Amino acid sequence: MRRLLARCLRDLTRAAVNGFRRLLGLPAAPLLVDEIRCPRCRCWVAPRRFDLIHMACRTCRATLARPGRGGDLLW
Numbered sequence: 001m002r003r004l005l006a007r008c009l010r011d012l013t014r015a016a017v018n019g020f021r022r023l024l025g026l027p028a029a030p031l032l033v034d035e036i037r038c039p040r041c042r043c044w045v046a047p048r049r050f051d052l053i054h055m056a057c058r059t060c061r062a063t064l065a066r067p068g069r070g071g072d073l074l075w
């Protein structure tokens with residue numbers, strides 16, 4: 001559990017650092033895909049939080065792709 005928490009914190013720190021670099025206009029570390037831009041909410045999310053099958057982040061999936069609802073929002 002502690003190891004999982006440490007990994008999570010490290011990922012958060014890395015994402016924060018990259019976000020800060022982007023704010024400062026610096027390019028992110030090359031050849032490293034740390035974040036993917038979600039086409040739905042236009043937020044930068046970590047790749048593990050991005051669903052390539054649905055092309056949406058977990059947040060979007062949770063809010064928009066709720067199963068059993070029907071309608072045109074069902075992917």
Ligand SMILES: [Zn+2]
Binds near residue numbers: 040058059
């Ligand atoms: Zn999203």
